[in-house]
Amino acid sequence: MRNILAVAVGGLLGTGLRLVFDLAFPHADHEFPLETLLVNLVGAFALGWLAGGLWRRPSTPAWLKAGVGSGVLGSFTTLSAVMASLVVLEREGAHLTAALYLVVSVLAGLAAAAAGLWLGSRIGRRRMPDTITDSGETL
């Protein structure tokens, strides 16, 4: 139940953040949907970074993963907006823009997720000292 509540609160935040991007970078029907691309790249990188690092630590609580991963980042990013934009671009006859948008979204999105996972796992592997033997200068 706590996990579901965390997802609901995270979903409010993620949707709100995406709405801010939508209103800040509006686009006409025939134009490249830059705001959705930005949102998806940032979200894929952030989730990769967390999944590669913090999520792998046994001490990370389940509600935090649910609230931030499924809630905030899951609802911040969107696949339906990509598909809807492709349909609208095709209707407008902007085939080249549609093709470019699809290819860039998929390739850059996967690259962002991979970069996030790689960076996250580097940080996740760094071990913290169990006991501090000096006055704390090593930290």
Next chain:
Amino acid sequence: MTALSPLVIATVLVAGSLGAVIRYLLSRRFPVRPGHLPGGILIVNVVGSAVAGVVIGLAERAAVSADWRLILVTGFCGGLTTFSTWSVETIELLDGGRWRAALLNVFVTLVLGFAAAGAGYLLAR
């Protein structure tokens, strides 16, 4: 575009939150298993794309207002579907050497998602 009322913005956020909870419950019900596609995420992404297509089609012939389009497409469908989980799960499949499952996850999601959005739009407009 007219200024958005606080009520519409609040409804968009609640609709997005509801979509996120449905996605979470389905992803728990149909989790990622070895040898299977990430089922729950595929289902919500295809269903959300279909609903978005239908609402955009309805909005085009003024059967749905601009406010409701924002609530349903940006709010509910945006919250229900996800790009981040889809891309991270694809890379994790690749990372585990399961490149065929990764390619399948990309193509099945894109083909079904686009077909669902296109069919929904064409049927509703």
